[in-house]
Amino acid sequence: MEINYINEQTVMLYFNNEISEENYNQVNLVVQHIKDKSHPAIQDIVPSYRAILIYFNEKEISASKLIENLELNRLHNKSNTLELQQQRIITIPVVYGDEFGPDIEEVAHYNNITIEEVIETHVSKPYLIYMMGFMPGFPYLGGLDKRLHTPRRDEPRVKITAGSVGIANNQTGLYPLDSPGGWQIIGRTPVEVFYLNRQPMTLYEAGDYIQFKSISASEYYSIKDRIQNGKFDIADWVVTKNVY
Numbered sequence: 001m002e003i004n005y006i007n008e009q010t011v012m013l014y015f016n017n018e019i020s021e022e023n024y025n026q027v028n029l030v031v032q033h034i035k036d037k038s039h040p041a042i043q044d045i046v047p048s049y050r051a052i053l054i055y056f057n058e059k060e061i062s063a064s065k066l067i068e069n070l071e072l073n074r075l076h077n078k079s080n081t082l083e084l085q086q087q088r089i090i091t092i093p094v095v096y097g098d099e100f101g102p103d104i105e106e107v108a109h110y111n112n113i114t115i116e117e118v119i120e121t122h123v124s125k126p127y128l129i130y131m132m133g134f135m136p137g138f139p140y141l142g143g144l145d146k147r148l149h150t151p152r153r154d155e156p157r158v159k160i161t162a163g164s165v166g167i168a169n170n171q172t173g174l175y176p177l178d179s180p181g182g183w184q185i186i187g188r189t190p191v192e193v194f195y196l197n198r199q200p201m202t203l204y205e206a207g208d209y210i211q212f213k214s215i216s217a218s219e220y221y222s223i224k225d226r227i228q229n230g231k232f233d234i235a236d237w238v239v240t241k242n243v244y
Contacts, residue, residue: 001013001014001015001030001072002014002015003067005063005064006053008058008063009055009056009057009058010053010054010055010056011053011054011056011063011066011067012051012052012053012054013030013051013052013054013072014050014051015027015050015051016050017050018050019049019050019130019142019170019171020142021128021142021143023049023050024049024128024130024142027047027048027049027050027051027052028047028207030052030072031045031047031052033070033072033074034052034054034070037069037070037071039056039066039069039070040060041056041057041060041061041066042054042055042056042066043055043056043057047131047206048130048131049130049131049140049142054066087207087208087209088204088208088209088238088239089126089208089209089210089211089238089239090203090204090208090209090210090211090234090237090238091210091211091212091213091237091238091239092165092174092189092191092193092210092211092212092213092237093189093190093191093212093213093215093219093220093223093237094123094165094187094188094189094212094213094214094215095187095188095189095190095214095215095216095217095219095220096115096118096119096122096186096187096214097115097119097186097187098217100164100187100188100217100220101164101165101185101186101187101188102185103153103166103167103184103185103186104118104119104184104185104186104187106150106184107148107150107167107184107186110150110151111147111148111149111150113147117147118148118186119187119214121145121147121148122145122148122172122186122187122212123211123212123213123214124145125143125145125211126209126210126211127141127142127143127144127172127209127210127211127212128141128142128143128207128209129141129204129205129206129207129208129209129210130142130206131206132202132205132206135175135176135177135179136176136177136194136201136202137176137177137193137194137201137202137203138173138174138175138176139173139174139204139210140171140173141171141172141173141210142171144167144170144171144172146170148167148172149167149169149170150167150168150169150184151168151169152168152169152182152183152184153182153183153184155182156180156181156182157180157181157182157185158180159178159179159180160175160178160179160180160181160183160185161175161178161188162175162176162177162178162179162192163175163176163188163189163190163191163192163193164183164185164187164188165185165186165187165188165189165212166181166183166184166185166186167183167184167186168182168183168184174189174193176192176193176194176202177194187212188220190220190221190223190224190227191203191223191227191232191234191237192227203234
C-alpha cells in the first residue's frame with residue numbers, strides 16, 4: 001500500500017496498479033478497517049479500482065497524524081481476503097448487434113472472432129461492479145475476457161442511447177442515460193437501470209454483480225412494453241448467492 005498526501009484535506013491510499021477482484025477485495029478490507037475506526041475527523045471515504053481517497057477535517061487533525069491513528073499497519077495481522085458472503089447478481093437482458101449494437105462487428109473483427117463468439121463470451125460470467133460513475137447508474141465492470149478487449153472508438157458518438165452496453169479496452173459497462181461516449185456499443189437493454197422517481201434510483205451498487213443475458217429483438221420490445229405498462233418486475237431478475 002502506498003500513501004500519498006494530496007493536500008491538507010485529502011489522503012490517497014494506492015494498491016496494485018491493476019483491475020482485479022483480489023485488488024478490489026484488498027480495497028474493501030482497508031475501507032472496512034477505516035470505517036471500524038469511526039474516526040471523528042474523517043468526512044468521506046471514496047474507494048475505486050485500486051485506491052481509496054479519504055476526506056478529513058484538517059482543522060481537527062493533520063494528514064500524517066490521521067494515518068497514524070488509523071493504524072493501517074495492523075492490517076498485516078488480518079486476512080488479506082474477504083470472507084465468503086452473500087452478494088446480489090442482477091441479470092440484465094440485452095439484445096446484441098444490429099441497430100442495438102452497431103460496434104459488435106468491430107469488436108469481433110478486432111479480436112478475430114465471430115459475432116456469435118462475442119455474444120457467448122460476453123454473457124458467460126457475472127461481472128463485479130467495482131465502482132459507479134461517470135454518470136448516475138453507470139457501472140464500471142471488471143473481469144472482461146481478454147478475447148473481447150477492444151480500444152475505444154476513434155471518434156466518440158454525440159449520443160449513445162440509454163441502455164446501451166459497451167466495451168472500452170478491458171472494461172465493459174452500460175449507459176443508464178442518453179449520453180455522448182466513445183465505448184464500442186455491442187448491445188442494448190430495455191431495462192431502466194436508473195430511474196429518478198424510483199427508490200433506490202439505481203438497480204445495483206458497487207459490490208454487486210451483473211450477469212448479461214442475450215435476448216431477441218422481439219423479447220426486447222416485449223420487456224419494454226411490460227415496463228411501460230407496469231408489468232415488469234426487476235426483482236424477478238435478481239438472485240442472491242455466495243460468491244468470493
